[in-house]
Amino acid sequence: MFQNDVEGIDQLHKKYQLVKDEVAKVIVGQSDTFDLVLISILCDSHSLLVGVPGLAKTLLVKTFSEVMNLGFKRIQFTPDLMPSDIIGTEILEQNNFKFNRGPIFTNILLADEINRTPPKTQAALLEAMQERTVTVAGVSYKLDLPFFVLATQNPIEQEGTYPLPEAQLDRFMFNIDLDYPTLEEEYQIVKQTTVEQSVVVDKILSREEILAYQQLIRRMPVTDNLIEYAVNLISATRPNTENASAIVNEYVSWGAGPRASQAIIFAAKAHAAIHGKYAPDIEDVQAIVMPILSHRIIRNFKAEAENISLKEIVYKIM
Numbered sequence: 001m002f003q004n005d006v007e008g009i010d011q012l013h014k015k016y017q018l019v020k021d022e023v024a025k026v027i028v029g030q031s032d033t034f035d036l037v038l039i040s041i042l043c044d045s046h047s048l049l050v051g052v053p054g055l056a057k058t059l060l061v062k063t064f065s066e067v068m069n070l071g072f073k074r075i076q077f078t079p080d081l082m083p084s085d086i087i088g089t090e091i092l093e094q095n096n097f098k099f100n101r102g103p104i105f106t107n108i109l110l111a112d113e114i115n116r117t118p119p120k121t122q123a124a125l126l127e128a129m130q131e132r133t134v135t136v137a138g139v140s141y142k143l144d145l146p147f148f149v150l151a152t153q154n155p156i157e158q159e160g161t162y163p164l165p166e167a168q169l170d171r172f173m174f175n176i177d178l179d180y181p182t183l184e185e186e187y188q189i190v191k192q193t194t195v196e197q198s199v200v201v202d203k204i205l206s207r208e209e210i211l212a213y214q215q216l217i218r219r220m221p222v223t224d225n226l227i228e229y230a231v232n233l234i235s236a237t238r239p240n241t242e243n244a245s246a247i248v249n250e251y252v253s254w255g256a257g258p259r260a261s262q263a264i265i266f267a268a269k270a271h272a273a274i275h276g277k278y279a280p281d282i283e284d285v286q287a288i289v290m291p292i293l294s295h296r297i298i299r300n301f302k303a304e305a306e307n308i309s310l311k312e313i314v315y316k317i318m
């Protein structure tokens with residue numbers, strides 16, 4: 001596939017441009033969102049997409065699966081959804097129990113409106129997200145690799161929703177906020193989607209290539225001072241600790257854990273690789289730190305009362 005890691009990064013940079021061009025045939029704008037979703041895939045991690053209805057969250061994920069030639073399944077999360085609807089269930093067939101696999105057995109799982117289902121059903125994803133296995137009646141089943149959960153969440157409808165617990169939020173590498181398109185982008189969206197047309201995207205990546213690129217990202221070198229910068233940055237988010245900054249002690253009730261430090265280094269390496277760099281630097285860390293911390297830092301009541309945003313806190317820490 002590639003002779004050495006330098007050649008691999010050069011190849012990945014070219015593939016990144018090709019994948020982006022193919023996705024752009026269907027999705028207008030959302031360039032930053034595209035980069036973050038691709039980075040989470042290269043890091044073998046999961047992402048939570050948060051945005052108002054109509055911003056093409058579902059279409060973006062489906063297009064990704066087509067361009068990468070990966071299996072794709074979508075689950076619409078509802079209050080009456082059961083864990084067995086996700087994982088699968090045992091059925092009696094000719095005097096023997098047979099496991100009927102659920103939609104979680106795929107490569108890319110779109111968990112649509114994940115906060116609309118109760119915590120018991122949300123928890124059905126935890127083992128799969130962390131261990132890449134599911135357990136039914138004491139028997140473990142391995143999931144096909146690569147496996148990613150890309151979940152969507154609507155930020156404005158709170159009635160009938162169940163906030164994701166911090167333990168589950170922490171398993172998402174990124175919390176990606178999708179914003180409204182610009183006027184020019186919305187013009188292009190309306191122009192493209194109100195006429196009869198059929199867009200076919202080419203398959204750029206394969207399952208084997210994605211697994212190889214994941215290993216390539218793991219092998220990328222990182223300097224000690226960059227790791228130190230990332231660890232100090234995360235520890236500064238924890239109130240009432242030795243490294244906490246003044247704004248954190250005043251406005252934060254809970255900071256990020258060690259998984260955030262790991263995520264920063266992994267994501268910085270992937271960010272560097274897709275832009276053709278052979279090792280990450282501080283600029284790569286700063287490019288991905290906000291979506292890593294936005295769901296791992298909990299503001300206190302004083303911050304909410306004084307309208308101190310999470311972005312303001314993170315920028316001052318940096």
